[in-house]
Amino acid sequence: MVATPTGDRTATIAGDPDHPANRGKLCSKGTHLGETIGLEGRLLHPMIGSxxxxxxxxxxxxxxxxxxxxxxxxxxxxxxxxxxxxxxxxxxxxxxxxxxxxxxxxxxxxxxxxMASAVAAHVRAFGEDIVPCSYDDLDAADLIILVGSNTAWCHPVIWQRIEAARAARGTKLVVIDPRRTETADCADLHLAIAPDSDVALFNGLLAEMQATWRLDGLYMANHVATPDDFWKGLQKLDVARLCGISAEDLQSFYDLFADNPRTITLFSQGVNQSTSGTDKANAIINLHLATGRIGKPGAGPFSITGQPNAxxxxxxxxxxxxxxxxxxxxxxxxxxxxxxxxxxxxxxxxxxxxxxxxxxxxxxxxxxxxxxxxxxxxxxxxxxxxxxxxxxxxxxxxxxxxxxxxxxxxxxxxxxxxxxxxxxxxxxxxxxxxxxxxxxxxxxxxxxxxxxxxxxxxxxxxxxxxxxAGPAAIFREFAAQTGFENDGARLLDISAQAAISDADYATMMPFQWGGSSPFARRGFSTPDGKARLVAVRHAAREDGTRAYPLRLNTGRYRDQWHTMTRTGLSPTLSQHRREPLVEVHPDTAQSYGLAEGGLARVMTAHGSSIFRVAVTPAQRRRELFVPIHWTDQTSGGGRAGTLPGDDRDPVSGQPGFKNSAAGIAPYKPEWTGFMITRDRPAAPDCAYWTAIRTARGWLTEVAGRGDAAGLIALLPAGARAEMIDTRRGVIRLAVMRDGRLEAALFVSRGPGLPPRDWLAAQLGASDAPVTEVLAGRPANPAPDRGPIICVCFDIGLNTILAAIADRALVSVEAVGAAINAGTNCGSCRPAIAKLLPAKEIVHV
CATH class of the missing domain: 3.40.50.740 (Rossmann fold)
Known part of the structure; x- marks a missing residue:
């Protein structure tokens, strides 16, 4: 990134066009970092107790x-x-x-x-924790396989590179994910496999490559050690049945792999965050070793990390x-x-x-x-x-x-x-x-x-x-340690940097240890220099119980990061997903009495939490998905961390966040509502609440049972205009101070809550019309832009649909040229592609 300070605690942020990792591209989180560098909420002094x-x-x-x-x-x-x-x-x-x-x-x-399961798999296979690929391999691949990664959302800079490769050379894309994510929507083939069936899938593919004489015998003889009875031990499984996919889709996957030797397999949290994560990663690595698809341009198993300095x-x-x-x-x-x-x-x-x-x-x-x-x-x-x-x-x-x-x-x-x-x-x-x-x-x-x-x-x-004396001294010491008595045994050796001066450290350019393809020029970090095939077996998870018959998956949203302590400071990033949603298939929703936009309690043996319901066919039946980001600081629901147990991979010790036995039931509040406030309010005392930042203040959604009048006490002091109907349970209240709107509260025991966006935009306005605020809408409403799709340019669904219809747009590029949507971080491009006329969709 290039940061240009514009004040004491403000800056403009841009991608560094000269950096080889991203070539000037940024994701939405990077684009809007400038909104998060103020001092609000900062810990500024040491504290003992309070x-x-x-x-x-x-x-x-x-x-x-x-x-x-x-x-x-x-x-x-x-x-x-x-x-x-x-x-x-x-x-x-x-x-x-x-x-x-x-x-x-x-x-x-x-x-x-x-990342622990990827580390353990690398050590088992290579003798050292080595990622054998580079981003440049994406440019040279004929087939890219994404396993357990919603790359368009979670690694959007990599996604833009994949898009470019597909446009330039027709690279095929396979996505392996139980959910039909935005990434999967763009794939040539999406395998919506059952959770934790990855080992069966990749063992089956390896067995198919052996049976059809597609292994690289010469490479294996020179570079790979194979355990006795490894091939006999490959399970003869009904792979399609175990994975929950059609035999036709499975064969298409086999054929794509066989026909495209330049194959990159990128894997992320859907592989790692599993009680069999190390075996999953080794199943992928086995496939690449046995077919010689490693140490060559456009080929290799590629673990992509989940944090900036993992x-x-x-x-x-x-x-x-x-x-x-x-x-x-x-x-x-x-x-x-x-x-x-x-x-x-x-x-x-x-x-x-x-x-x-x-x-x-x-x-x-x-x-x-x-x-x-x-x-x-x-x-x-x-x-x-x-x-x-x-x-x-x-x-x-x-x-x-x-x-x-x-x-x-x-x-x-x-x-x-x-x-x-x-x-x-x-x-x-x-x-x-x-x-x-x-x-x-x-x-x-x-x-x-x-x-x-x-x-x-x-x-x-x-x-x-x-x-x-400073970080340069620490870096020199670490660099020296990588070379200390190494003698080529370990590939990690940056000892050439051990004498770097403070001045050179300050201006140090990016460098890649191990080169672009570390195993192209040398053997593996094992005593005999050969990689190891590792025998792995499919181990099915136990079926759910009467109390917890469903399977729960957890993961990230596009514009938030971990527990939102930083990204939650950005009003822009907070608009794409304002609440924590439990995503559920329509058939499952019907079976459990769940309604779109309603509330539901998700339960496991370890805890429970309330989420807003999103009904979507992108979910497999009888499976749920919830986001990881919400905390006690931002919600009284949506607490995904309370749900998974502590079951973990026996090799890596990594917990299994992606496949927990769960149950779900509708939560039916007696009332629902929301507050808009200039300043962050105290936490409401109700069953469900979430608070997110807006451009002018805070939006807090609330729902509960009993008397909702206690919410009024959370509003700031000031002149009040109100409309309260105790019989119908309706509260509409606006707080003015010095002629400006400071807060508003809307509660209802039935439908009829107004849209939030226009009201939130009135916060702090000196000309906010109180009667219109209480009505929840302006006298002359502007067109409803719909939910935000492109956060970088603040463009909503309805705006995009109108542009497509009015201007007869037929491609993602045409939408971008017309209204800018999708032209920055690119993570909304799959969503835009879904809005185009079906016969005209082109993947770019």
């Missing part, structure tokens, strides 16, 4: 409590929980302190929740299951790490992975934890258990840039961290490309870098080796 303090006092307390806990209970009684939001330099210092000086590997990361964290050992620089826990590797760090101790072996870590907190085995740049009270599976764990832990430290989060409520100490735009360091992306992230904003108040706070605590605990 009181501000100074850095010295806070750091002394952290160091004293950690040291005392270790002295009494041993190193394994403390833990760090880090994040893919941290820069590589922050990650490195945290890992060094825990594993090399405190002497425990109890440092894990929220990357355990998104890769950087993996490189420096941010996971409990590895040491820094892609080393494991053998005696030789542990000794090497200790000698490099010149540390007093070294961890004896792997530490507790994320779910195990929180279970240990809940049981009292971990007595001090430092949580950095993540919100596990929301994002962990079985979030109720995570909250019990945090409440039971005697000493919780939280480093964050946001003052109020669900996790921060459990902290004894909160440390103000730098946010994006203030940080200085490096990140690594999915294709192993290291990029500089430079600060363009001054640190606000007392916010400091995470690496600085960690190093200060280390020094207060009496440890040497943490006197870093």
């Amino acid at each position: 009181k501000p303090t100074d850095w010295d006092t806070a750091l002394d307390l952290v160091a004293t409590r950690f040291a005392a806990t270790i002295a009494e209970y041993g190193p394994d009684s403390v833990a760090f929980y880090a994040s893919g939001q941290m820069l590589t330099e922050d990650y490195y210092v945290a890992n060094k302190l825990m594993k090399g000086f405190i002497g425990t590997a109890n440092i894990d990361t929220n990357s355990r929740l998104c 890769m950087g964290g993996r490189e420096v050992g941010g996971l409990a299951s590895m040491l820094a620089a892609h080393m494991g826990f053998s005696d030789t590797e542990r000794d090497r790490a200790q000698r490099f760090w010149r540390s007093p101790t070294i961890c004896p072996g792997p530490g507790l992975k994320a779910v195990d870590m929180f279970e240990a907190m809940a049981k009292g085995r971990i007595k001090a934890v430092w949580i950095m740049a993540t919100n596990p009270a929301v994002s962990m599976p079985d979030a109720r258990m995570a909250r019990v764990a945090l409440a039971n832990c005697p000493f919780v430290v939280v480093s964050d840039c946001i003052g109020s989060t669900d996790t921060g409520l459990y902290a004894q100490v909160k440390l103000p961290a730098l946010a994006w735009g203030e940080k200085d360091g490096t990140v690594t992306n999915s294709e192993r490309r290291v990029s500089r992230q430079r600060a363009f904003l001054a640190p606000p108040a007392e916010a400091r870098a995470d690496w600085w706070a960690i190093a200060q605590v280390a020094r207060r605990m009496g440890f040497e080796g943490f006197d870093f």
Whole structure:
């Protein structure tokens, strides 16, 4: 990105046309980052309990409590929980302190929740956590297979590259996803497989390639070690039946793969977030190894990460299951790490992975934890258990840039961290490309870098080796460690950067370790230099129970990120999906008495939450989908984190967020309503509420039972105009201050609530007509633009439909040329394509 400051806390954001990863393209979240860099909600001073303090006092307390806990209970009684939001330099210092000086590997990361299964599969197959592809391979592929990825929404810059390849060279696209997403709508073939049937699908494809003499015997002989009886062990399964797809579609998939040797298989959370995620990833890798589709242009298995620096964290050992620089826990590797760090101790072996870590907190085995740049009270599976764990832990430290989060409520100490735009360091992306992230904003108040706070605590605990002058010094040390006694054993080696000067670090251009195709020029990181085929078996999930007969999937929305602590600050990004929706097939909705736009309670054995209902044939029957983003700060419903259990992959320890046994039932409130307010209101006391930002204030949806009059107390002071009919349960109330509309409340026991957009636009207006506000509409209504489709240009569904009809538009490009929709981030292009006349749809 290129950020151009326009004031103390404002900037315009554009894509960097010279960066090789995105070539100037941005997604909607990147485009609107400028709306999120103000200081609203920031944690600006260290806090002990609820009181501000100074850095010295806070750091002394952290160091004293950690040291005392270790002295009494041993190193394994403390833990760090880090994040893919941290820069590589922050990650490195945290890992060094825990594993090399405190002497425990109890440092894990929220990357355990998104990438751990891919890591484990890479290590099993390649001997090292290596992504063997580059984005350039997308340009050269004849077939792209997307597995468990709504790429158009979740990786829109990659999606634009896929679109370009299809337009330029006719690249075929297969999407494998239980849901018919916007990405699947654009595919040449969509396989809506049953949840967790991926291993059966890819084992079946591999068996088909063997049976039809499509394996690459020469490549396998030279580069792949095959376990005894591997081929006999390929299960003879009825793949179409197990996957829940037609035999014709399955054969089409087999034929496409056979006919297109230049195949890239991109996989993401639909593969990783599973109790069989590692086996799924290895099934994909097996297929590419056995057919020789790896280490060549346009071919390979490509894991795309879920966070901006998940890769950087993996490189420096941010996971409990590895040491820094892609080393494991053998005696030789542990000794090497200790000698490099010149540390007093070294961890004896792997530490507790994320779910195990929180279970240990809940049981009292971990007595001090430092949580950095993540919100596990929301994002962990079985979030109720995570909250019990945090409440039971005697000493919780939280480093964050946001003052109020669900996790921060459990902290004894909160440390103000730098946010994006203030940080200085490096990140690594999915294709192993290291990029500089430079600060363009001054640190606000007392916010400091995470690496600085960690190093200060280390020094207060009496440890040497943490006197870093800045991020460049940390980067040099890490670069040197990647080459220390490496001798070519590990592909991760950036030791050529170990002597980089501070000046050169400041201007460092992006570079890709391992090159564009790391296995094209060398063998694999195994003792014999050969990759391993890994025998994997389809393991069906148990059927649902009488109480929980459905299957629940969770995932992201297009314009939000994780728990919305940053993207929720943007009024633009908040418009695409204003509420958390449970998506359900029409037949399932009918069976359970659910209505479009109504409310429903989703239940599992671990918790329940209320969602707005969206009925869509894009869902498989008897399956549900809910978003992950809503928290206690933004809703009294939509809490997806309370629903999945803590079942996890036995190899990687990654939880299975994508396939939980669930039930659903309609929730029928006695009244529904909404508030619009200039300032954020207090949380309503009702069964369901959600609050999102608008251009002029806040929109809060509410629903509940009993008396709704208590909502009136949430409105600000001011002159009031009201229309209240207690018999019909109707409340319409407007609050004016100094001639401006400050707030309005609308409640009804039946239908008849007015549209929100025009009312929200009146907030703060000096000429807001009170009678029209109470009526809920202007005297002369403007055309209804409909729900927002293109968030980048604020264009609604009805506007697009009108342009298509009035101007006879027949392509996505024509719509863009006419009204700009779809011409920036591109993530709305599949939705626009669906609106075109069916016979004229073209995929571009």
